[in-house]
Amino acid sequence: xxxxxxxxxxxxxxxxxxxxxxxxxxxxxxxxxxxxxxxxxxxxxxxxxxxxxxxxxxxxxxxxxxxxxxxxxxxxxxxxxxxxxxxxxxxxxxxx
Numbered sequence: 001x002x003x004x005x006x007x008x009x010x011x012x013x014x015x016x017x018x019x020x021x022x023x024x025x026x027x028x029x030x031x032x033x034x035x036x037x038x039x040x041x042x043x044x045x046x047x048x049x050x051x052x053x054x055x056x057x058x059x060x061x062x063x064x065x066x067x068x069x070x071x072x073x074x075x076x077x078x079x080x081x082x083x084x085x086x087x088x089x090x091x092x093x094x095x096x
Contacts (some may be wrong), residue, residue, distance in 0.1 A: 005066075006056075008057075010056065031072065038057055
């Protein structure tokens with residue numbers, strides 16, 4: 001069974017309120033077996049013109065667990081808390 005990754009690029013427009021999203025999304029990550037590989041941190045563009053904002057990289061044991069995380073009531077609560085305070089771009093990628 002291949003692992004899965006969720007990669008997100010987040011443009012945070014209200015950092016103090018974003019803390020609640022982080023708290024709620026952490027609950028969802030823990031509940032669904034996410035391994036947090038990257039959560040913010042400095043970035044350096046090596047090629048191309050992508051200038052990411054805040055990058056998050058999560059690893060899951062399977063595509064099903066990554067999907068369960070995203071669809072979970074816990075993460076839906078986090079999404080609601082994020083409305084109007086951040087722009088999220090997120091993809092799920094099947095691993096090897």
